[in-house]
Amino acid sequence: MNQTRCEENIIHPDRVKAGQDTLLDGFTATRLADTFQALADPTRLRLISALLETELCVCDLAAVLGMTQSAVSHQLRLLRSLHIVRHRKEGRIVYYTLDDAHVRDLLQRGLEHISHTEEEA
């Protein structure tokens, strides 16, 4: 029935310093987390993957994924706010494309990571 002492005391002061040297500040960590959060949903990843080689309007994106227009539109707004997709309007049709190359890179690296891990969580 004792408390943990390690919340007050440090075991390896030198390593703690090294850890603090590379530690992300809270603001950056939050911004970065927001970006990864955008990629942390199967639906959004599928939307992004559908846009890898072609531009698509909301209606067609809904058809590709087999989802409602509303659900797709909500997710696109989020992806847009995080600069992951871009849109252009032509009459009443809105076309979406991937915003920058980093998104493709992130997707590719992520796929490499999971291909190196067989077992499940």
Add this chain to the structure above:
Amino acid sequence: MNQTRCEENIIHPDRVKAGQDTLLDGFTATRLADTFQALADPTRLRLISALLETELCVCDLAAVLGMTQSAVSHQLRLLRSLHIVRHRKEGRIVYYTLDDAHVRDLLQRGLEHISHTEEEA
């Protein structure tokens, strides 16, 4: 007061085909989403960043982040299950390191992405 027709009809059949060609299947999308989900939290990103240059025990990680041992341990379990960190035991002390190079890459690409985007969501 009309329904949307675009959930039944396709506007650009050729583009829809192109979108389906690169579309991730549900299983892969879910696995990939799990990986990005692990990086979608400021606390976990800070844990990872603390481990960039040094190995650290749970106790010291808690000190670096200024969090409770319990909270840190819970997050480490999640990172471990997704092969993002690895642990080795020495007596009653458990040391954590980053699991593979993909994690560093993902972090780096993510940082590049946010550095290219000034405005907020």
Add this chain to the structure above:
DNA sequence: TGAATATATGAGCAACTATTCATAAATATA
């Protein structure tokens, strides 16, 4: 102008998540 169509969005709900609290498990040491 009025009807049809493509897209966006607010509200609400069910499911998920990050932390805290209490405590268990494992190890070292006296």
Add this chain to the structure above:
DNA sequence: TATATTTATGAATAGTTGCTCATATATTCA
């Protein structure tokens, strides 16, 4: 063996999220 210490974990809870439903907005066309 008894105690201290490090780590892990189950339960509970407050906050978040992804979808649906209804509807608003914007644009085209008859």
